[in-house]
Amino acid sequence: MTLNVRGFAALSADAPLAPHNFVRRDPRDTDVVIDILYCGVCHSDIHQARNEWHQSIYPMVPGHEIIGRVKQVGAKVSNFKVGEFVGVGCMVDSCQHCESCAESLEQYCEEGATMTYNSYDRHDNMMTYGGYSEQIVVAEKFVLHVSEKLDIKSAAPLLCAGITTFSPLKHWKVGKGHKVAVVGLGGLGHMGLKFAKALGADVTLFTRSKGKEQEAYRLGADHVVLSTDEEQMAAVKSHFDFILDTVPNAHDLNPYLDTLKRDGTHILVGLIEPIEPALHSGKLVMGRKTVAGSLIGGIAETQEMLDFCAEHGITCDVEMIDMQDINGAYERMLKSDVKYRFVVDMASLKNA
Numbered sequence: 001m002t003l004n005v006r007g008f009a010a011l012s013a014d015a016p017l018a019p020h021n022f023v024r025r026d027p028r029d030t031d032v033v034i035d036i037l038y039c040g041v042c043h044s045d046i047h048q049a050r051n052e053w054h055q056s057i058y059p060m061v062p063g064h065e066i067i068g069r070v071k072q073v074g075a076k077v078s079n080f081k082v083g084e085f086v087g088v089g090c091m092v093d094s095c096q097h098c099e100s101c102a103e104s105l106e107q108y109c110e111e112g113a114t115m116t117y118n119s120y121d122r123h124d125n126m127m128t129y130g131g132y133s134e135q136i137v138v139a140e141k142f143v144l145h146v147s148e149k150l151d152i153k154s155a156a157p158l159l160c161a162g163i164t165t166f167s168p169l170k171h172w173k174v175g176k177g178h179k180v181a182v183v184g185l186g187g188l189g190h191m192g193l194k195f196a197k198a199l200g201a202d203v204t205l206f207t208r209s210k211g212k213e214q215e216a217y218r219l220g221a222d223h224v225v226l227s228t229d230e231e232q233m234a235a236v237k238s239h240f241d242f243i244l245d246t247v248p249n250a251h252d253l254n255p256y257l258d259t260l261k262r263d264g265t266h267i268l269v270g271l272i273e274p275i276e277p278a279l280h281s282g283k284l285v286m287g288r289k290t291v292a293g294s295l296i297g298g299i300a301e302t303q304e305m306l307d308f309c310a311e312h313g314i315t316c317d318v319e320m321i322d323m324q325d326i327n328g329a330y331e332r333m334l335k336s337d338v339k340y341r342f343v344v345d346m347a348s349l350k351n352a
């Protein structure tokens with residue numbers, strides 16, 4: 001039997017999110033049924049709900065930063081038990097046989113990962129619906145253990161904002177002795193500061209806005225550089241091993257490339273559109289510098305990130321909201337009026 005579930009959905013690109021009843025698939029032997037307790041609100045939820053990436057399918061139930069409690073497990077599930085706190089991130093399946101999947105890099109599945117929402121289940125072709133809802137059904141392989149050491153309310157955004165910043169820092173082996181700069185102080189940027197500091201790097205925040213020094217230091221920055229100040233930028237010329245760029249809009253990368261050492265790497269995690277203005281190739285060629293990109297992490301790496309957070313006491317800075325406040329939260333996100341991630345208390349859905 002399929003599951004009848006209540007949630008909040010976008011019914012079209014220009015409609016506000018509203019209560020919506022929908023059907024989830026019948027749980028399979030390898031599935032975990034999860035009662036959703038908290039769901040983070042990601043900027044990509046807005047992009048998808050408003051069809052800004054031109055691939056949205058309606059009705060759409062967003063949400064891919066999910067913390068919940070196991071309600072039921074299939075007969076072949078061995079790694080989870082009823083009552084356990086668990087997480088679900090941006091993916092709920094992948095092909096499981098391509099080279100990327102074989103290397104536990106399901107986010108780069110060569111057949112395309114099945115996303116938590118706005119995607120089609122690769123087995124029965126049912127639509128996937130996300131975490132703005134009462135329950136979710138997920139294959140065991142794509143469910144994550146959540147340590148009791150973590151505050152589960154503020155752990156939800158780790159499933160996207162957290163792993164998006166943790167994965168590149170681990171891939172490029174950031175650690176002691178490295179000088180790392182983070183561009184932007186938002187949902188991703190504040191996690192980048194926390195992770196880079198916990199990994200042992202000397203950490204700098206690049207910001208265009210004055211007055212963020214104390215906040216940046218609280219989050220783990222050792223230094224703050226105002227990127228609009230020519231003197232401050234000149235003072236860090238050829239200084240950084242890595243730049244973690246979390247800004248989601250088109251912006252000029254060229255001034256930041258000047259601050260990289262020879263063989264330094266500028267890593268894009270927020271920008272998914274053309275780079276404007278164009279890169280000056282001389283800045284790359286003359287210093288053997290690299291501009292790279294990174295997506296979320298695979299399931300094994302996401303579990304590693306959650307365990308790292310539990311060990312080091314790292315969570316996201318969040319503001320809790322009720323499900324009924326989601327449309328206002330979207331507008332506030334567009335104004336950067338949140339420090340630094342909204343999390344929906346799904347108990348509020350009962351009153352919607």
